[in-house]
Amino acid sequence: xxxxxxxxxxxxxxxxxxxxxxxxxxxxxxxxxxxxxxxxxxxxxxxxxxxxxxxxxxxxxxxxxxxxxxxxxxxxxxxxxxxxxxxxxxxxxxxxxxxxxxxxxxxxxxxxxxxxxxxxxxxxxxxxxxxxxxxxxxxxxxxxxxxxxxxxxxxxxxxxxxxxxxxxxxxxxxxxxxxxxxxxxxxxxxxxxxxxxxxxxxxxxxxxxxxxxxxxxxxxxxxxxxxxxxxxxxxxxxxxxxxxxxxxxxxxxxxxxxxxxxxxxxxxxxxxxxxxxxxxxxxxxxxxxxxxxxxxxxxxxxxxxxxxxxxxxxxxxxxxxxxxxxxxxxxxxxxxxxxxxxxxxxxxxxxxxxxxxxxxxxxxxxxxxxxxxxxxx
Amino acid sequence: xxxxxxxxxxxxxxxxxxxxxxxxxxxxxxxxxxxxxxxxxxxxxxxxxxxxxxxxxxxxxxxxxxxxxxxxxxxxxxxxxxxxxxxxxxxxxxxxxxxxxxxxxxxxxxxxxxxxxxxxxxxxxxxxxxxxxxxxxxxxxxxxxxxxxxxxxxxxxxxxxxxxx
Numbered sequence: 001x002x003x004x005x006x007x008x009x010x011x012x013x014x015x016x017x018x019x020x021x022x023x024x025x026x027x028x029x030x031x032x033x034x035x036x037x038x039x040x041x042x043x044x045x046x047x048x049x050x051x052x053x054x055x056x057x058x059x060x061x062x063x064x065x066x067x068x069x070x071x072x073x074x075x076x077x078x079x080x081x082x083x084x085x086x087x088x089x090x091x092x093x094x095x096x097x098x099x100x101x102x103x104x105x106x107x108x109x110x111x112x113x114x115x116x117x118x119x120x121x122x123x124x125x126x127x128x129x130x131x132x133x134x135x136x137x138x139x140x141x142x143x144x145x146x147x148x149x150x151x152x153x154x155x156x157x158x159x160x161x162x163x164x165x166x167x168x169x170x171x172x173x174x175x176x177x178x179x180x181x182x183x184x185x186x187x188x189x190x191x192x193x194x195x196x197x198x199x200x201x202x203x204x205x206x207x208x209x210x211x212x213x214x215x216x217x218x219x220x221x222x223x224x225x226x227x228x229x230x231x232x233x234x235x236x237x238x239x240x241x242x243x244x245x246x247x248x249x250x251x252x253x254x255x256x257x258x259x260x261x262x263x264x265x266x267x268x269x270x271x272x273x274x275x276x277x278x279x280x281x282x283x284x285x286x287x288x289x290x291x292x293x294x295x296x297x298x299x300x301x302x303x304x305x306x307x308x309x310x311x312x313x314x315x316x317x318x319x320x321x322x323x324x325x326x327x328x329x330x331x332x333x334x335x336x337x338x339x340x341x342x343x344x345x346x347x348x349x350x351x352x353x354x355x356x357x358x359x360x361x362x363x364x365x366x367x368x369x370x371x372x373x374x375x376x377x
Numbered sequence: 378x379x380x381x382x383x384x385x386x387x388x389x390x391x392x393x394x395x396x397x398x399x400x401x402x403x404x405x406x407x408x409x410x411x412x413x414x415x416x417x418x419x420x421x422x423x424x425x426x427x428x429x430x431x432x433x434x435x436x437x438x439x440x441x442x443x444x445x446x447x448x449x450x451x452x453x454x455x456x457x458x459x460x461x462x463x464x465x466x467x468x469x470x471x472x473x474x475x476x477x478x479x480x481x482x483x484x485x486x487x488x489x490x491x492x493x494x495x496x497x498x499x500x501x502x503x504x505x506x507x508x509x510x511x512x513x514x515x516x517x518x519x520x521x522x523x524x525x526x527x528x529x530x531x532x533x534x535x536x537x538x539x540x541x542x
Contacts, residue, residue, distance in 0.1 A: 064452075065452040066452070068487065069449070069452035069453055069487070071485070071487070072453050072454075072485040072487065136391060143401075144400075146400070146402075146532075147532065147539065150409070150532055153409075153411070153429065154411070154412050154427065155427065156427075157416045157427065157428055157429050157430040157486065157499070158429075158430050158484060161484075163485040163486065171424075171425045171486075171490070172418075172424065172425030172426060172427045172428075173424060173425070173426070173427060175412040175413065175427040175428075176412075184534055185534065185539075188534045188539055195390060198386050198390035199387045199390045199391060202383060202386065202387070203383060203384070203387045204380040205384070295424060296423060296424050298423035
């Protein structure tokens with residue numbers, strides 16, 4: 001037999017010392033992705049990520065549906081952060097169709113997307129805890145996430161996959177008394193996540209495990225094109241909400257968290273600090289939001305866009321998420337491209353894992369804020 | 378901070394939680410309360426009314442059989458099919474009404490947005506499981522029934538932590 005197997009399918013020794021290992025795609029830790037790792041004893045020599053197991057063809061599907069019917073399927077790549085993946089799409093379609101969003105709807109979008117960012121990060125943090133064998137850190141974020149899921153459920157009518165944003169505004173108004181309930185639950189949520197410091201982030205066991213593993217230098221982070229929490233953990237102050245404010249973010253006081261270390265501990269700390277910042281933004285938005293008014297521009301059925309192309313990006317729970325739409329005088333987009341942060345952060349993984357111990361692989365891998373389904377689209 | 382004091386601090390933080398309230402919804406006994414009677418849509422203003430997106434409710438006296446909900450669903454889930462109904466209404470000459478397959482429905486609510494006659498709403502009913510695939514298909518007669526839901530648990534926050542009532 002001389003058939004050549006694709007790389008990674010041969011489970012043999014590469015040479016005298018080095019062996020190939022497959023992590024995934026069925027491994028509960030890797031998500032729907034395979035890591036082809038070459039190990040020399042306990043040390044990783046090379047790592048080749050192999051994504052693509054959950055490719056759904058979202059971009060092609062979008063070419064056959066009009067601008068409204070694209071909404072439910074476009075939020076499927078990341079159901080925990082569904083408002084943030086629809087945000088750039090809605091901003092781009094609004095520019096194509098020439099829609100002006102009412103002021104109240106802009107604030108409601110900010111509140112929904114910040115709540116959604118916290119929901120995503122709590123889920124990510126829970127899995128990071130269980131990856132490192134810290135089962136309390138799995139239970140606490142999953143429980144506290146319920147506070148925000150409850151708010152989003154009251155606001156949008158669904159626990160995940162809200163389908164809430166629509167080109168021209170949001171789909172429904174806030175229920176009565178929502179502001180008070182939101183303020184109360186967000187304040188309690190903030191108090192709770194501050195308690196994570198004692199049990200998780202200041203815990204010497206976690207610090208020994210994650211400190212100085214997988215260090216990404218500032219130059220490498222820029223050169224590899226990483227984004228979001230990975231970039232900010234390496235000391236680059238880049239936050240789309242601050243650098244290119246969209247909707248009403250320029251009226252809100254947004255502080256971006258930057259750490260210099262660039263190791264797994266810093267990368268896992270940045271999303272947690274982001275959650276505290278999100279609570280601040282939600283409070284500001286609730287205060288500044290107009291108490292009544294229009295929330296949606298009414299659309300014609302099958303609206304047609306002009307002959308143009310638009311690129312918009314927002315800061316999602318993982319980093320900058322962009323949407324590029326080419327419109328050619330049709331009710332459907334001619335081409336839709338999602339530029340997702342997960343895929344861009346994955347490129348750093350082979351560089352980070354080189355020379356690490358195999359046992360540190362989960363700590364480094366999940367600290368990249370990677371979501372396999374979103375990366376494959 | 379030393380290793381020992383750090384571990385003691387972490388343990389202390391965990392032990393403190395023995396005293397606070399349990400934040401667990403005991404599901405079949407307790408059910409979470411939603412706002413309103415479900416997601417609705419007002420076609421004159423073009424704005425929805427906040428509510429949970431659960432099983433649909435069809436008003437037979439308002440549905441005209443215009444198929445707009447089925448057309449909206451075509452690009453999303455293909456869950457809605459128009460079927461013949463035995464009743465005869467003046468405003469529904471063709472006597473067709475939507476039948477919804479909850480094995481396919483994604484509960485986005487865009488069919489409700491598409492209805493111009495206030496005939497299709499969503500309700501708070503989310504317990505739709507069935508032993509057969511056919512059991513998930515709701516005929517117009519089943520969709521007409523207003524669900525009997527008893528949901529009363531709410532998140533309460535006090536000094537001893539949050540709990541579900």
